[in-house]
Every structure is written in structure tokens, then in C-alpha cells.
Amino acid sequence: MTNTTGNNGGYADFTNKIATIAFGSNTIYYSAGFSSSSYVEYWHVWIDYNHDGIFADTERVAYGSSSSAATLSSNFTVPTTALTGPTRMRVTMKYNGAGTACETFSYGEVEDYTVNIVDQASALVMAVNTESVQKETTYDVEVFPNPASTYLKVKFSSERNVDFTITDITGRSIFADNLFTDKQTIDLSRFENGVYLLTLNMEGKIVTTRFIKQ
Incomplete structure (x- = not known):
């Protein structure tokens, strides 16, 4: 501008x-x-x-x-x-x-x-498969809306099951659960307004992104 x-x-x-x-x-x-x-x-x-x-x-x-x-x-x-x-x-x-x-x-x-x-609410992780250096896996994740009020949507580039943990900015664990291909929405209705970190464990690869509940 x-x-x-x-x-x-x-x-x-x-x-x-x-x-x-x-x-x-x-x-x-x-x-x-x-x-x-x-x-x-x-x-x-x-x-x-x-x-x-x-x-x-x-x-x-x-x-x-x-x-x-x-x-x-x-x-x-x-x-x-x-x-x-x-x-x-x-x-x-x-x-x-x-x-x-x-x-x-x-x-x-x-x-x-x-x-x-x-806030860049997406994460891209490139991981080399330990069995073959010629095979690579790309994990493309989109988290939205951000800020969020009642729910947080997690969209994957391909089908997979993912464990996740939500912590506050002090590092205190608030909530943990799983996401599946047919369940990619996290209910935030019981969360206090504030800043949180969403950590996704995708086949042993960790992706963390920040979001705001308001």
C-alpha cells in the first residue's frame, strides 16, 4: 500500500x-x-x-x-x-x-x-522416507478459520488419520484427540478466548500452527 x-x-x-x-x-x-x-x-x-x-x-x-x-x-x-x-x-x-x-x-x-x-495458517513439511532417500512425502495442512469462534477446520491434502494436541501459550495442554478423513473439525465452544497452539502428529512428523479463539 x-x-x-x-x-x-x-x-x-x-x-x-x-x-x-x-x-x-x-x-x-x-x-x-x-x-x-x-x-x-x-x-x-x-x-x-x-x-x-x-x-x-x-x-x-x-x-x-x-x-x-x-x-x-x-x-x-x-x-x-x-x-x-x-x-x-x-x-x-x-x-x-x-x-x-x-x-x-x-x-x-x-x-x-x-x-x-x-497469520500463515498453513504448514508444509517435507520429510524424507527413511527407507529410501528417493522417496519423499509432502504434508500439506490448512487450518481455518483464524481467528476462530466455535470450530477449527483442519484440511489435509490427502487422506490420513492424525493425532493432535492443543496447548495454550504457556505450554499447558488443553485438549487432545484424533482427526480422521471424515472428521476434520475441532470443537472450540468450550475454549476460553485466547491464543493457542495446534500440534499435529502426522505419521511421526510434527506440524505446529498458531490460532486465535475469539
């Missing part, structure tokens, strides 16, 4: 513009435009990872200062504790001083955007 803006009177709502980012490493690019002489501008970027409407210090993903009109970049990491889905991102540029997330100032700009945080 790219957006070129002008003077918006100090604030602009661009939440209709959406960029998709995933857990792990990401990069954001930004630049200042000057009508005449250049000045030192201070940049800050926040992402409301927990969807509480507050841009906390721990949610600041980029900051710095520059008097250049060149394109700048910052690398940041989306934590695995972040909630998935549409999430507000705030970008501030303030003249001659570092701004806060909810500050009113005379010279600069505040702009809000939307980032769609996604």
Missing part, C-alpha cells in the same frame, strides 16, 4: 487504505515533502496490536528524525501476541521535536491507516 499526501490541516484519516502484514519481520517506508527549505522532522509509527484503541509505547514500531526528503525505511517485527485482522496504524511527523501518539501540535501531520495482520 502506498499513499502520497499533502497538507491535511494536521490530521488525515486514511483507514480505508489497507496494507497486509504478517507475524515476523516487516519494513515500512516514509518520506517528507517540503514546500521550500527542509527542516528536521521527527517520525513515529504505532500499530495497535491488541486492538484496545490505545497506542502504547510497546506498540511503537518506528521512530527517528531527518531533514531529508529522501525515502526512509524502518524494520519492525510483528509479535505473535498481536491480534490478527484489521488494525489501526498511526503515523506522525512533527517539526523539531518527538511527538506522542495523541498529541496536537502546530507544525506536522498525523495520519491513520489500516494494516491487516495475518
Whole structure:
């Protein structure tokens, strides 16, 4: 997602513009435009990872200062504790001083955007058969929906029976059962809202994926 803006009177709502980012490493690019002489501008970027409407210090993903009109970049990491889905991102540029997330100032700009945080809810494991190095087995698994509310569907690329375990983020085992070709749905109705890990044991090969119950 790219957006070129002008003077918006100090604030602009661009939440209709959406960029998709995933857990792990990401990069954001930004630049200042000057009508005449250049000045030192201070940049800050926040992402409301927990969807509480507050841009906390721990949610600041980029900051710095520059008097250049060149394109700048910052690398940041989306934590695995972040909630998935549409999430507000705030970008501030303030003249001659570092701004806060909810500050009113005379010279600069505040702009809000939307980032769609996604979790790669599929796993692909390549395993070499121990009996012959020329035989390979591919385990392709899709887990959806994510986030989930009442059920979790596990789809395999081929017919097989699979043992699974669900643990919380502390590693505590919550539930264990089996999945079969004709039974590939996990009932989540008794689960508390939160983040869980689904571990699948497929013919001795372990695949783990993260999902959110909400």
C-alpha cells in the first residue's frame, strides 16, 4: 500500500487504505515533502496490536528524525501476541521535536491507516522416507478459520488419520484427540478466548500452527 499526501490541516484519516502484514519481520517506508527549505522532522509509527484503541509505547514500531526528503525505511517485527485482522496504524511527523501518539501540535501531520495482520495458517513439511532417500512425502495442512469462534477446520491434502494436541501459550495442554478423513473439525465452544497452539502428529512428523479463539 502506498499513499502520497499533502497538507491535511494536521490530521488525515486514511483507514480505508489497507496494507497486509504478517507475524515476523516487516519494513515500512516514509518520506517528507517540503514546500521550500527542509527542516528536521521527527517520525513515529504505532500499530495497535491488541486492538484496545490505545497506542502504547510497546506498540511503537518506528521512530527517528531527518531533514531529508529522501525515502526512509524502518524494520519492525510483528509479535505473535498481536491480534490478527484489521488494525489501526498511526503515523506522525512533527517539526523539531518527538511527538506522542495523541498529541496536537502546530507544525506536522498525523495520519491513520489500516494494516491487516495475518497469520500463515498453513504448514508444509517435507520429510524424507527413511527407507529410501528417493522417496519423499509432502504434508500439506490448512487450518481455518483464524481467528476462530466455535470450530477449527483442519484440511489435509490427502487422506490420513492424525493425532493432535492443543496447548495454550504457556505450554499447558488443553485438549487432545484424533482427526480422521471424515472428521476434520475441532470443537472450540468450550475454549476460553485466547491464543493457542495446534500440534499435529502426522505419521511421526510434527506440524505446529498458531490460532486465535475469539
